Amino acid sequence: MMMERTLSIIKPHAVEKNVIGEIFTRLERTGFKIIAMKMVHFSPEQAIEFYAEHKKRPFFKSLIQSITSGPSTIFILEKDNAIQDFRNYIGATNPENAASDTIRADYGNNITENAIHGSDSAISATREINYFFKNHEILPRLR
Secondary structure, eight states, X not given: OOEEEEEEEEOHXXXXXXXXXXXXXXXXXXXXXXXXXXXXXXXXXXXXXHTGGGTTSTTHHHHHHHHTSSXXXXXXXXXXXXXXXXXXXXXXXXXXXXXXXXXXXXXXXXXXXXXXXXXXXXXXXXXXXXXXXXXXXXXXXXX
8 A cells, every 4th residue: 555645625614614623533543634724715717627527517516605604624544445445435426325423424414514524646745735735734754
């Protein structure tokens, strides 16, 4: 296995539910290390730029409205096979289709308010991490 990094966003409706700590605890218990984090309130321009790959999808407008509705918690996770393990752990994009005990099944409301974002590939992870964090803000945990 290879040590990887992935970006995650706890979306505004989940932040409002006060489940940030619960999500962090669950992730740490499964071996993920949080190596950077911040809170951001996306502007419409930032949201459109960040989610540009979804621009032609029917849910794009509601995605932008949702992610700009309040503050989000953005963080980088690190572990062996982080990208795929995290995708499995958060569950299907639509919480109705997510396996039980996944983050989206437990905290998501619908396909737009699905609680959490996770990078879907190494290329996306690199782009998304660089979008939000400078190198000096990333603090690998050596122990």
